[in-house]
Amino acid sequence: MTDLHRRFLLTGLTAAALTAAVPALAQGGKNSFGGLITPPTFNAADKGRIDKATQYLQALTTAQGRFEQTDFRGRKTLGNWYLSRPGKIRFEYDAPYSLLIVADGQKVKMWDPRLKSFDEYPLGETPLSLFLSRQIRLDQNVVVTQVKSSALGFTLSARDRRKQVEGHIALVFDQAGNGNLTLREWTVTDAQGKATRVHLTSFNRGGGFKSDLFVLSKSQMKK
Incomplete structure (x- = not known):
């Protein structure tokens, strides 16, 4: 696997990594806005969806499941994911x-x-830091540009607000009849219009993880 491919995988998973900050690792292409992107004016229903998604992401502490990643060429990769915020x-x-x-x-x-x-890579220099931080914000470094409702829930599209980089992310949430949300998938589209889709084929909240699950070192891998 080339370094470019490894970085692509990192971007597809972690740049999307469950909040809207993919352009931080995108390449090239300033947007057409003169400065910070001004968010659209949303109606009350869409504002409620944005607030609900923010609260949902903030409330996530531990979770685990399976994912399927599809790149812009249609190639699929599978695997397991584990989360322990922050x-x-x-x-x-x-x-x-x-x-x-x-x-x-x-x-x-x-x-x-x-x-x-x-x-x-320093966590603070990757989009993962926004999702893994103690305080989730979808109105600072990123801006929600579109909210689309569907029969199953809704999708939030967002892009980088500060770095003026082309590219965006679409987060898809399923919403149950009682209003509860589940993050189902996200699609990252880079400056060249190439999209990477990550579908969470299973999502199980909770989990008593051992601390060493989140430890990875070069010496450890050589054993």
Whole structure:
């Protein structure tokens, strides 16, 4: 797996990583706005959906499940994900990739066992930091640009507000009859219009995870 492909996987999972900040890792292409993007004026129903999504994401503490990622060429990768907010998340790709991506509260680390390649990035410099932070905000570094309702729930489209980078993310929420939300999938579209879709095929809230689940080191991988 090339470094470009590893970064693409990181962008597809973590840039979307469950809040709307994908353009922080996108490449090129300033937007057509002169400064900060001015959010649209939403009606009361759509404002309520944005508030509900923010509250839902804020309330997530621990969760786990399976994911299916589809890139812009239609290639699919599967794996497991584990969440422990604030600060920690883990993505385990199935074979043949067997890639590991772990945020430990300080850094995001990636291990490619096929290439014996280990990379790490400061968590604060990745979009993951916005989702994993103690306080979730969808009205500061990112701006919601569209809200679309459906029979199953609604979709929030958002883009980077400060960096003036082309690209956006669409977060899809299922809404039960009692109003409860479940994050079902997200699609990241980069500056070139290439989309990566991550579908959470299972989503189970809660989980008593061992602390070492969110520990990944180069020396550990060499054992």
